[in-house]
Amino acid sequence: MAVNTELFKGTLQTIILKMLSENEKMYGYEITQRVKLITQGELILKEGALYPALHKMEAEGLLETSTEIVDNRLRKYYSLSKDGGKAVASKLEEAKAFISQLELLLKLKPSY
Amino acid sequence: MAVNTELFKGTLQTIILKMLSENEKMYGYEITQRVKLITQGELILKEGALYPALHKMEAEGLLETSTEIVDNRLRKYYSLSKDGGKAVASKLEEAKAFISQLELLLKLKPSY
């Protein structure tokens, strides 16, 4: 993941969980396109990063899958499992705390 | 680095550069203590992460070193090289962009 930065390491699971909390189900390619769209092309989520992450999260019980054939091509849809749904909030809290601490360390926020 | 998160991967170099841009020179142990202080103990910068990072940055020409003996113990001070000084601003811009994009993806900021 990333164009020009190595900063996004560790954030991928959280991004996937958040997206799936807002969408009933999504397939891998769709997620890559959504990331591209939202970040206006700044961030390219590579397949080599995404698919192993999805597989791992499924193995961990955070995601569930269902396959469909659309236009004669396979689509593997992912959705949140019960555990995955429970994990969303805490992962987002962690991300918020992470951003706050990073802003503190880099003094990106004015401290009045 | 980190208590409870793997999120800080990739941010260490930027944190070091920023700290050294605000301090003429710092030594490794001092940096770990500063991080602990600023984040109120939330973040523990491990020696196993810090020292290799410092060595790498020195090898890359971003940092320069000088050693002193204080209280009969060795201190290896690091300071920004010319290249290191030039890298600070761009690394901070990258970090800002990273935070913005992450906030967009996780919808952490309200979008009016």
Place this chain on the structure above:
DNA sequence: TTATATATATAAATTTCTTATGTATATAGG
């Protein structure tokens, strides 16, 4: 027919970090 988009997958290599260990001095407390 050729390039691009759609769609998934995995192996090899790289990077970064954690965990563990090693060395050595100083100091506070019992």
Place this chain on the structure above:
DNA sequence: CCTATATACATAAGAAATTTATATATATAA
């Protein structure tokens, strides 16, 4: 005196996440 903790640096082994490269296959636009 002895022991734990703090100060101070360093590195090796292993784990985890990502990049790069490759593979397969269909659809579509030029």
